[in-house]
Amino acid sequence: MTFDFTTAEALRTAEALRPPEAAEAAGVAKAPGCGRTNALRIPASVESLEPVSAFVLGLGDRAGLTESSLYRLRLAADELATNIVMHGYRGEPGEITVDGGIDPDEVWVRFQDDAPAFDPRQGMRAPQLDVPLEERPIGGLGVFLAFTAVDTFEYELVAGRNVSTLVMRRPTAD
Numbered sequence: 001m002t003f004d005f006t007t008a009e010a011l012r013t014a015e016a017l018r019p020p021e022a023a024e025a026a027g028v029a030k031a032p033g034c035g036r037t038n039a040l041r042i043p044a045s046v047e048s049l050e051p052v053s054a055f056v057l058g059l060g061d062r063a064g065l066t067e068s069s070l071y072r073l074r075l076a077a078d079e080l081a082t083n084i085v086m087h088g089y090r091g092e093p094g095e096i097t098v099d100g101g102i103d104p105d106e107v108w109v110r111f112q113d114d115a116p117a118f119d120p121r122q123g124m125r126a127p128q129l130d131v132p133l134e135e136r137p138i139g140g141l142g143v144f145l146a147f148t149a150v151d152t153f154e155y156e157l158v159a160g161r162n163v164s165t166l167v168m169r170r171p172t173a174d
Helices: 020-025 046-062 067-088 141-149
Strands: 002-007 036-043 095-103 106-113 152-158 161-169
Touching: 036 046, 046 067, 046 095, 046 106, 067 095, 067 106, 067 141, 067 161
Parallel strands: none
Antiparallel strands: 002 036, 036 095, 095 106, 106 161, 152 161
C-alpha cells in the first residue's frame, strides 16, 4: 500500500489520470500539507477494502461532511471498490488507485483501475418495490443505492483505465 501526496488541482488534470508512474514522469507536483490530498494505491483484493473505507472516512471528516453525507459517500465508495475487486479484476491480480480532494464546495473521491473497461452505471436499475424480495433478480441494487447516494457520479475511460469519481457537496456556512 502506497500513499502519495498531491495537490487536488493537479490530480484533476489529464496528466494525473494516467497510471501513477506516468503521472510522476509528467511532473505532477507532490507536496504534503494543508489543502492537499493523498492517494492510496492498493492491490485489488477484499483485504484492501478496509483501507479504502478508512481513506474515505478520513477525507470526509476533514471536509466537514455531515454524518449522513459521510455515510452515503462511504457506501458509494465501498460499493465501487467491491465491484472493481469482485467483478472488474475477477480475482486476477490488479491494483486500484484511490485519491480524493476537498474543494471549497465539494469533496470528491476518484477510483482508477486497469480492469476491463466497464461503466458501473450500465445496467443500473431502480429497485422493483412492487415485486416480493424472493422474486427480484439478484444484483444491481448496491450500485443503484450507492450512486444515487452521492451528489454526482462520473465515469470515463482514460488511456484504457477506468476512472470513476464520486462527489458530495460540502455543507455551506450559514
